[in-house]
Amino acid sequence: MTDLPTRSIDLKAVLSGSSPTAAKDDHSEGMSYLQSVPRRLVTLYFPLTIIVVVLLFPFYWMALTSVKPDDQLLDLERFNPFWTWNPTFKHFHKLLFESYYPYWLWNTMYVAICATMLSIIASVLAAYAIVRLRYKGANLVGGLIFLAYLVPPSILFIPLATVVFQYGLFDSPLALILTYPTILIPFSTWLLMGYFKTIPFELEECALIDGASRWQILTKIVLPLAIPGLISAFIFCFTLCWNEFIYALTFLQSTSNKTVPVAIVNEFVDGDIYRWGSLMAGALAGSLPLVILYAFFVEHYVSAMTGAVKE
Amino acid sequence: MADVAIPRAKPQMIEANAWTQLKHNRNWLGFWFMVPAMAFLIFFLAYPLGLGIWLSFTDTRIGRVGQFVGTENYEWLWDDSIFWLSVFNTLLYTFVASAIKFAIGLYLALLLNENMPFKAMLRAMVLIPFIVPTVLSALAFWWIFDSQFSIISWSLKHLGLINQNINFLGDTTWARICVIFANIWRGVPFVAITLLAGLQTVSPSLYEAATLDGATRWQNFRFITYPLLTPIIAVVMTFSVLFTFTDFQLIWAMTRGGPVNATHLMATLSYQRAIIAGQLGEGAAISSAMIPFLLAAIMVSWFGLQRRKWQQGENND
Numbered sequence: 001m002t003d004l005p006t007r008s009i010d011l012k013a014v015l016s017g018s019s020p021t022a023a024k025d026d027h028s029e030g031m032s033y034l035q036s037v038p039r040r041l042v043t044l045y046f047p048l049t050i051i052v053v054v055l056l057f058p059f060y061w062m063a064l065t066s067v068k069p070d071d072q073l074l075d076l077e078r079f080n081p082f083w084t085w086n087p088t089f090k091h092f093h094k095l096l097f098e099s100y101y102p103y104w105l106w107n108t109m110y111v112a113i114c115a116t117m118l119s120i121i122a123s124v125l126a127a128y129a130i131v132r133l134r135y136k137g138a139n140l141v142g143g144l145i146f147l148a149y150l151v152p153p154s155i156l157f158i159p160l161a162t163v164v165f166q167y168g169l170f171d172s173p174l175a176l177i178l179t180y181p182t183i184l185i186p187f188s189t190w191l192l193m194g195y196f197k198t199i200p201f202e203l204e205e206c207a208l209i210d211g212a213s214r215w216q217i218l219t220k221i222v223l224p225l226a227i228p229g230l231i232s233a234f235i236f237c238f239t240l241c242w243n244e245f246i247y248a249l250t251f252l253q254s255t256s257n258k259t260v261p262v263a264i265v266n267e268f269v270d271g272d273i274y275r276w277g278s279l280m281a282g283a284l285a286g287s288l289p290l291v292i293l294y295a296f297f298v299e300h301y302v303s304a305m306t307g308a309v310k311e
Numbered sequence: 312m313a314d315v316a317i318p319r320a321k322p323q324m325i326e327a328n329a330w331t332q333l334k335h336n337r338n339w340l341g342f343w344f345m346v347p348a349m350a351f352l353i354f355f356l357a358y359p360l361g362l363g364i365w366l367s368f369t370d371t372r373i374g375r376v377g378q379f380v381g382t383e384n385y386e387w388l389w390d391d392s393i394f395w396l397s398v399f400n401t402l403l404y405t406f407v408a409s410a411i412k413f414a415i416g417l418y419l420a421l422l423l424n425e426n427m428p429f430k431a432m433l434r435a436m437v438l439i440p441f442i443v444p445t446v447l448s449a450l451a452f453w454w455i456f457d458s459q460f461s462i463i464s465w466s467l468k469h470l471g472l473i474n475q476n477i478n479f480l481g482d483t484t485w486a487r488i489c490v491i492f493a494n495i496w497r498g499v500p501f502v503a504i505t506l507l508a509g510l511q512t513v514s515p516s517l518y519e520a521a522t523l524d525g526a527t528r529w530q531n532f533r534f535i536t537y538p539l540l541t542p543i544i545a546v547v548m549t550f551s552v553l554f555t556f557t558d559f560q561l562i563w564a565m566t567r568g569g570p571v572n573a574t575h576l577m578a579t580l581s582y583q584r585a586i587i588a589g590q591l592g593e594g595a596a597i598s599s600a601m602i603p604f605l606l607a608a609i610m611v612s613w614f615g616l617q618r619r620k621w622q623q624g625e626n627n628d
Contacts (some may be wrong), residue, residue, distance in 0.1 A: 126345050126349075148352055152605070156360065160355065242444055246559050279450060
């Protein structure tokens with residue numbers, strides 16, 4: 001079903017921008033010398049600048065709003081709205097010391113890490129069994145897991161709410177820890193299946209001849225070789241958890257139990273006209289952990305993303 | 312493990328053999344390896360999926376077990392103009408947003424595929440909207456599209472293009488444009504980076520050969536890039552359509568379905584009816600009504616994958 005080895009996308013190349021393997025030897029600059037500088041300016045740099053500016057502007061605006069004093073936020077005539085000369089950390093102070101924000105951050109982190117760990121463990125076992133044990137019906141199960149990836153949370157949250165209520169998990173982080181894996185397992189199983197396929201089968205055969213059990217093969221041979229894949233899966237799952245909204249909105253009720261996205265939408269949106277500063281500070285503080293993680297693991301993100309659509 | 316201390320050797324050996332055999336039986340091992348993943352998927356995915364369809368045929372409310380009422384919920388929805396409005400909104404939202412996401416995403420991928428300085432950094436920056444949680448960036452858009460203090464209104468006023476603030480999220484047409492814009496903004500990086508990965512598998516020698524034969528840039532794109540990219544486009548767009556169609560968080564953070572239900576999608580309407588109004592049965596009927604559309608999208612994906620195999624000249628794996 002999958003065909004990773006035959007057409008693997010060079011992930012390093014996606015980011016570093018070097019041409020694909022076929023072209024590495026001689027024509028690394030391709031045919032770009034055929035274009036004059038003014039032409040490149042119009043057809044390449046100009047549209048690219050516009051798109052990048054539009055893509056990044058909301059973050060600039062978020063960051064700027066979160067450090068602007070209140071009077072400058074609402075008075076657009078006396079102050080230039082695009083910059084501020086006297087930044088304030090008042091909004092962050094309010095966020096950290098006068099609200100439940102630290103709790104929310106902790107809840108989000110806790111739920112995301114637990115759900116991700118659970119999903120990775122389950123996916124490693126499942127992916128290994130599908131790719132390497134090749135039990136009867138493995139292909140069918142692989143296909144079903146792919147289908148599970150396509151079932152969106154928006155059609156599951158209503159029945160899940162009744163299930164969660166029946167099991168007495170309502171308003172507890174456990175409800176999220178147990179339901180998030182349904183989003184994460186299909187994705188990470190699929191990703192890890194791809195990685196496991198690239199590990200030479202001969203290694204396992206040698207180990208089998210030497211008398212290793214399947215469990216030993218998995219923990220001592222396959223997993224160490226699949227570490228890049230595990231990191232990709234982990235980071236991507238973590239991001240998905242952090243981003244998840246509808247389950248958290250439905251299953252959690254008390255203010256102190258909420259996750260960051262839900263809490264910001266529900267708790268900060270009061271009639272207060274001065275809410276924008278703290279709202280944006282909250283949004284910024286909620287995004288920063290992910291952006292920092294992303295900055296360290298860009299390649300793994302891209303490999304997870306492209307891995308997800310590769311098949 | 313086999314208990315070696317027992318002296319009766321012969322039957323013990325046979326038992327150990329049976330156990331060893333079982334231990335090396337692929338199906339037996341495979342079953343146990345699959346247990347954790349399957350448990351999650353069955354209890355929290357397959358079962359709720361079935362339960363959701365069952366709920367849509369009952370009059371369940373929050374805190375009260377429902378009775379089977381046949382297709383009453385669906386009949387009721389059939390005459391409900393708000394439901395049909397949400398279906399229209401969802402289709403409009405999905406269609407417009409996906410088409411533009413595809414166009415801009417492909418264009419951006421082509422741009423990023425060129426040689427230029429700071430390429431790696433640019434590519435990393437482009438992906439940031441995809442990393443940041445949707446709700447949080449939606450809040451930034453909410454603020455950008457504020458009726459009084461919108462930076463867009465301010466800029467346009469100072470450029471002399473408009474006289475008074477645009478009521479971005481209060482006017483039905485503008486509200487639709489704004490949520491679609493936010494969705495495109497969030498989706499373009501995903502489309503662009505995945506298509507870029509596909510673009511890099513296209514060998515540059517093809518372009519060189521075509522250019523020597525006198526092909527223009529447009530012909531290069533139309534007859535080399537596009538055909539080679541179709542398989543990955545099919546997959547990426549299926550995902551994009553699927554996630555746009557079932558979108559919830561962006562709308563909920565920006566408009567909550569307003570003004571006058573102009574931005575209510577099926578997902579937000581089902582949340583409003585099921586959780587806020589407590590009519591679980593009716594909400595389940597709305598979300599079950601999304602399933603046929605999703606199946607259609609999955610079929611497209613499936614045929615896209617088939618086509619891809621055919622293009623690569625491969626049989627089954």
